[in-house]
Every structure is written in structure tokens, then in C-alpha cells.
Amino acid sequence: MTITPVVTVGIDGSESARAALDWAVEYARAHGASLRLVNGLELPEPSPAYTPYPIGDVRDAVEKEACEALDAARTRVHETAPEVEVTTAVVAHPPVPALLEASGHSALLVVGCHGWGEFAGLFLGSVSASVTAHAACPVVVVRGDGAGRTAAPVVVGVHGSGDEDATLETAFGEAARRRVPLVAVSAWSDVTLENAAGAIVGAWPTWDRLREEAGHRLEATLRPWRDKYPSLHVGTMVVRDRPAAALLDRSAEAQLLVVGSRGRGGFAGMRLGSVPRRLVHHAHCPVLVVRHAEE
Template sequence: MTGRDRTVLVGIGGWDGAAEAVRWAARLAEGRDLELELVHCLQTAAPAGFGGPGVLFPDSPADSGCLAAAGADLAVSVEDAPPVRNEVYTDSAPALLIDRSRDARMVVLGRTGTDGVSGMLAGATAAAVVSNAGCPVAVVRGRRGDGPVPLDGPVAVGVDTSPNSEAAIAAAFEEASFRKVPLVAVHAWADVVCDAIERTARPAAERDPRRQPVEERLLANRLDGWQEKYPDVEVRRKLVRDRPRQVLLEESERAQLIVVGSRGRGGFAGMLLGSTSQALIHHSSCPVLVVRPETRR
């Protein structure tokens, strides 16, 4: 994240957990001397390819005004809360947040819903924003999803060889330094055999004993330089022969924040959000920060 963008945007409608998202964002903005803007849209539309066309369940202006006012009250209830801008728009939530993200420091969303049509729509909204935003996007989840949002524990980051991972590592060191907590650098791999013709992957018949030192060097190389830049951050390295999503989901039960790139090295071209990121924004037990390589105007 760069220092030139001074706004934290919070989507306060269209998904579960908006109250937790507002409080989490207010604490972050206060600690970093950033501006806080609450965004509520009259339309919650499912973007193309994410569950169907058109606007579903548009809010009335009166309802939106009440929700926006309630969001502002939540923000100012945080100790030493920053000034709050509170706006209601007629645009669809995904389109507006994606557009505004180009000039923001971070977008913050509440946890996604899981039940019924509204839950499906909330998941589509979050996935669309996370996949296309021009800045990091945080999805604020609590222990076991709807439990209390953790305020202690380390920051954990998923590390692989992708360009997205480099951006995630940078953000994770910044977050750990800001929060004054250790950073758990997680590198997980699974031995698989890939068939380029069939585009399939299957577990290898036997574990390759040469793989462990190769993966250790990879993790060390990815962290090289960052520990010198952030000498105050204690780094704990974790290498596991397992699926990355499973290891990071387990880490989320102990961490206060998980940081990942939007798409790892296993993603297919054209897929903006990888399977690990998808799993975390829907099932993590702590907030998840998804980082893409910077795409500013």
C-alpha cells in the first residue's frame, strides 16, 4: 500500500457484518490518520458472471438514509475515531466500490452472507469487488465467521512465487508493524503431477524428498529484504506440505488478520480471484486482506 491515498472506504449495505466492518475500519483509519468514508448504495446488483443480471432488492432512500446514519454512529463510537464522510449513492455497490477503489487506500466489507438469495448476492458482491478493486480489499470476519472479530494474535501471510504474493508480503509486513505483532509467513505446497494436455492435476505417487529444501529456499528468497525494511517485525516461518487454503484457514483461527494475493501461482489465466482467496473470504475465522498488484488510474 502506498502513502498517497488517504481514504478507507467501507461498504455498509448489501451484506452481513457491516457493523463489524465499520468498527474495524474506524480503528484502522484512526491509527493511521486516514479519512473514513462510509458508502451505501441504493442498488445491490449482481455483476455479470456472478449470479445473474439486474438489480435485486433495491433499498428505498429512507431505508438507506437510516442505515447510513447508523453506520456513522458506529464509526464515531470508536475511541478517537477519525472524521467520517457518509454518502448514499444510486449506483450499484460493486460498480461504485470498484470505481472508487482506484483512489482509495483500502476497501472494507463485512462478511459475506450464506443463506438464500440475499446471501448469494452478498457473496457475489464481495467476490466482484475483491477481484477487480484497484487497492487492497478487507473482508471483516470473526471467529467462526459470525463470532467476535479478533483484535489480537499475529498477522499471517500466504507466500508463493506469484507477483500477487509479493504485493501481499509487502502489505503483511506493513500490517504487522502497524499492529506491533509477529508475522507468520506461510508457504504451503502439495506434491502434484500436472497433465498439460488434460489440464488436470493429481497427487504424486510418492513424496519427493528433494522438495523440502527447495521450498525453504523459496520462502527465504521471498522474505529477503522485507525483514531488513521492518526490523521491528518478528517473522515466524511456516512450511507445510498441504493445500494452501487449508493451512491458512487453520491459521485464521489464531491470527487477527490473514493477507493473501488475489490469485496464486496455481490460477488459470483470466481468473481474477484464486481458490485460496475465495475460500478465505467466505470461511476465514478472522479478517482477510486480499491484495492485487497496484492498478491506479
């Protein structure tokens, strides 16, 4: 029996959530997945002394608004991709715990780049930040205009730590499915001391040598994936820059940026490394954060 993967989308009626929904629809259509649209209720704290409205009326109004947002989202899916199965859920929990609970039963969680509610001017609202750091499945934060660059490459950040098979599997698969090139980016300015260990006596490694060594590591990391996807055009970039800065630059010309949840130097207790955290705040295209197997 084949189990249909579920893609969960956070819905709140905002433009940011609609962008996330549109991205998720295309992903679900391409992957043969179903969609689950979730709206978590952010109910006000009971304080009858400070509101002219009964708490029950406020709760009913919030729930009504959530249902209307989900109905509109479901209609949008039916109009654009009638073949995609859709279910909806209003969850009697705030958005973060609602989406985190849903992530345990999802193949992918998709959210917009702004927070729930009226604070759309905030970069990466608290909901998106929390679910990216703590979800049990990969998370896509839909931001920028990269989703419209259908001929643009998929970009993947490679740090060469040896524990990024899940990240590379996702990146190669997405590029192959979209029939676009894959660009693997490795930034090497922060590996100087790592490569220079033991070089206190003798010549300090030159930047040219560090760049060459970083390039060799990158090619070795990619080799088994090139063999698995022989028809996929794979480009590489080894740059003298901080990883986040290098990937942000590339995101301006990409349709999707794929990164692991932890970068070089991460540890098991770190749910979201500094590089993916900065990317989901500032990238110019959707960012797919892949979880490590042990997380």
C-alpha cells in the same frame, strides 16, 4: 501537501456491515485515514402491475432506509473514534458498481462477509464476491472472530512466484504496526511436478527434498523484508498441504490473513485466484486481498 488516504466501507445496516465498519475504524485510526461510508441503492425493477405501491414510494423508502443506515454508522464512528473524518454517500447504483467505482478513489475497501439485504445466511454474498474480484484497490472481507484476537499474529500466504512484493509489504507493515508476530506460510504439495521437471531420468524427488527446497525459496523471498523490519518476529511454516487448506487452518489462530489476489499459476486475466476466493468464503478471521500492480 499530504493527501489523507481514504478507506471506503460498504454499509447496509446489517450486523456484517457493522463488523466491517468497526474493523475499518481501527484501521483508519491507525493509518491516519478518513472513512467514506457508501450505501448503494438496490432499487426494484418497475412493475406497477405486480405491486400495490407506486414505484416512486418504493424508491423513497429504499433511499430513506439507506440514509438511516449511514447516519447510524456515522454516529457509531463519532462515538468510538471522534478523530476520524467521516463522509457518507448514498449512490443511485446497485451496491456492486457503487463500491467498485469508489474503489478507484480508495486506499482500501472494507466489506462484510454476507450479501446486501436479507440473505445473511449466504457465505460471502454476491457483493463481497464481486468487489473482491474486481476492485481497483486492496479489499478486506471482515469475517470470523479474528478481529478480537489483538495479540494473535498476522498470517501471510507466500507462493514464491516472485511477484508478491505488494503482499509482503502489506503483511509486514500490518504486523509491525500491530506489534504482533508475522507468520509466513508456504504450502508445497502442489509444486511437486514443478520441482520434478527433468527428473524423469534419475531419482524422483523425495518429499523431504521438496520441503527443503520450498523452505529455501521461502527464506529467500522473506530475506529483504526481514532486513527492512529487523525487530519484527517472523515465523515460517512450510507444510505439505494445499495452499487454501493450510491458510484456512492458520486463520483460526490469526487476527488477519493477507494474500495476493492471484496465487501460483495465476495469469493476468484472472482477477481472483482460487486460493483467495476460498479464503474469503471460509476463513476464520478478516482477509486482506492485495491486488497486483498490473491489475
